[in-house]
Amino acid sequence: MTTPLKLNGRLTIKDLNALPEIPIEGITYDQMYIEKQPICPEYIAPDPNIIPSSKRTVVIDPGRICMPFGAMWASVGVHGCIPFVQGAQGCTTYPRYTFSRIFREPVSIATASFQEDTAVFGGRKNLIEGLRNLIIRYHPEVIAIVTVCSSEIIGDDMEGYLEEAQDALEEELGPDVLEETQFVIIHTPSFEGSHVEGYNRAAKAFLKTMARRTTPNNKVNIIPGMITPGDIREIKHILRLMDIEGNILFDISGTLDCPLRLPQAMPYYPKGGTKAEDMKDMGNSMMTFALCPDEGGAGARYLEKRFKIPAAIGPVPLGIHNTDIFIKDLAEATGRPIADEIKDERGILIDAMADTFHYTMGIRVAIYGDPDIAAAATRFCCELGMEPVLIGSGTESKQFVKDVWAAAHEYNLKPTILNGSDMFEWEDYLKKDKIDLILGNSKAANVSKEADVPLVRIGFPIYDRVGYQRRAYVGYRGGEYLLDLIVNTILDSKFPDDRVHQ
Numbered sequence: 149m150t151t152p153l154k155l156n157g158r159l160t161i162k163d164l165n166a167l168p169e170i171p172i173e174g175i176t177y178d179q180m181y182i183e184k185q186p187i188c189p190e191y192i193a194p195d196p197n198i199i200p201s202s203k204r205t206v207v208i209d210p211g212r213i214c215m216p217f218g219a220m221w222a223s224v225g226v227h228g229c230i231p232f233v234q235g236a237q238g239c240t241t242y243p244r245y246t247f248s249r250i251f252r253e254p255v256s257i258a259t260a261s262f263q264e265d266t267a268v269f270g271g272r273k274n275l276i277e278g279l280r281n282l283i284i285r286y287h288p289e290v291i292a293i294v295t296v297c298s299s300e301i302i303g304d305d306m307e308g309y310l311e312e313a314q315d316a317l318e319e320e321l322g323p324d325v326l327e328e329t330q331f332v333i334i335h336t337p338s339f340e341g342s343h344v345e346g347y348n349r350a351a352k353a354f355l356k357t358m359a360r361r362t363t364p365n366n367k368v369n370i371i372p373g374m375i376t377p378g379d380i381r382e383i384k385h386i387l388r389l390m391d392i393e394g395n396i397l398f399d400i401s402g403t404l405d406c407p408l409r410l411p412q413a414m415p416y417y418p419k420g421g422t423k424a425e426d427m428k429d430m431g432n433s434m435m436t437f438a439l440c441p442d443e444g445g446a447g448a449r450y451l452e453k454r455f456k457i458p459a460a461i462g463p464v465p466l467g468i469h470n471t472d473i474f475i476k477d478l479a480e481a482t483g484r485p486i487a488d489e490i491k492d493e494r495g496i497l498i499d500a501m502a503d504t505f506h507y508t509m510g511i512r513v514a515i516y517g518d519p520d521i522a523a524a525a526t527r528f529c530c531e532l533g534m535e536p537v538l539i540g541s542g543t544e545s546k547q548f549v550k551d552v553w554a555a556a557h558e559y560n561l562k563p564t565i566l567n568g569s570d571m572f573e574w575e576d577y578l579k580k581d582k583i584d585l586i587l588g589n590s591k592a593a594n595v596s597k598e599a600d601v602p603l604v605r606i607g608f609p610i611y612d613r614v615g616y617q618r619r620a621y622v623g624y625r626g627g628e629y630l631l632d633l634i635v636n637t638i639l640d641s642k643f644p645d646d647r648v649h650q
């Protein structure tokens with residue numbers, strides 16, 4: 149029998165790194181001595197012995213948010229859908245706030261409003277009464293029932309409760325109500341993963357509930373992942389140019405970035421979003437493209453297993469190499485030729501890269517974001533002659549590491565990869581190195597200011613700028629936009645005016 153490890157007093161970074169193992173009860177925050185040093189003219193580089201986030205019992209500056217949020221993001225991309233959160237009000241309020249900050253749009257999300265008594269008696273009554281209220285007042289076409297930490301820990305029997313709720317609804321409102329409203333249950337215990345996994349689970353849950361095999365439709369399925377409405381419009385533009393019909397799952401371009409036209413009927417539903425019949429039809433398609441492997445890959449794999457629909461899972465079509473793969477796969481799957489306009493768009497991006505290569509070449513970049521976007525951005529930076537030296541992902545992913553290493557190997561680079569780290573760890577590495585540019589989301593803005601390294605915003609979430617949600621980063625045109633952002637930021641920060649003006 150081994151003696152349990154005893155910790156006495158406060159531990160420095162060095163002590164922590166020297167520990168043979170982390171004791172089962174963890175290391176409490178007051179036992180740790182962590183000094184965060186501000187950047188200033190007298191700045192002294194931090195101790196190179198950085199505590200890996202995996203050795204800490206606290207997460208500092210998390211680079212992820214909770215699992216139900218990803219499921220809610222997916223659900224609001226469905227036409228006439230309201231997510232119903234089987235949990236407390238806080239689990240609903242902060243996602244609504246986050247949606248408003250990113251998209252500047254109100255989002256309807258219902259809550260079962262758990263109170264103390266629910267922790268004892270369970271959420272059965274809340275679900276049955278909540279669904280009844282929602283249907284009577286808002287008449288949604290689809291209700292996505294999203295569980296949270298509390299309902300999963302209590303052990304709410306969601307499937308059983310839903311059956312009871314449906315029986316009660318049928319009895320009170322007649323059988324039509326069940327024809328008019330579809331229910332999808334998405335299990336998202338946040339202690340098992342982040343928003344990335346929440347979106348992934350939603351993709352599988354929606355397809356499992358809705359997709360059916362009837363008649364082949366000569367379409368492709370697209371599961372975009374948590375990319376912007378602008379990105380989804382760019383994917384539609386590519387499909388249009390190639391004369392391909394597509395079913396896009398979770399089409400937020402029509403719900404989270406929709407036109408304001410008055411008067412609006414109440415209850416208000418945006419006219420866009422993926423329709424229930426399109427999700428049903430996804431069982432008949434030729435191929436499924438899950439653009440982000442960790443956000444939607446599970447849905448593509450489900451369709452492959454259930455209906456034998458081939459799946460192309462990732463990479464995010466960002467930059468030359470990744471977009472080439474997407475376009476080539478589209479052409480092969482559908483037998484459609486690659487449109488001349490697409491070849492021109494590619495040529496314009498290549499031209500822009502050649503025109504700006506002397507600015508981007510050798511720029512040392514640190515990247516942080518969700519795994520799929522961070523990996524794709526890494527490759528694009530390599531294509532621009534930049535040197536990604538530090539790449540971090542807030543959510544752990546094997547595919548992320550594989551994709552980053554593949555790009556690094558091709559370009560003969562040896563970056564530091566932080567898989568599933570918090571931003572505190574990433575920041576420590578960043579300050580240790582000489583970094584010229586950061587690519588990351590709004591959470592990296594403080595680090596950028598503190599370390600005096602300019603930031604190009606990309607990924608999720610971006611809430612400290614307007615308009616980002618309308619822009620596309622994917623496809624050749626998206627690459628062009630991102631390239632302009634990168635080069636203009638470098639010009640602003642690295643070059644004296646006389647060089648910029650030439």
Ligand code: SF4
Nearest residue numbers: 214216239296297338
């Ligand atoms: S982490 Fe759990 S309890 Fe907290 S908001 Fe998310 S789902 Fe709710």
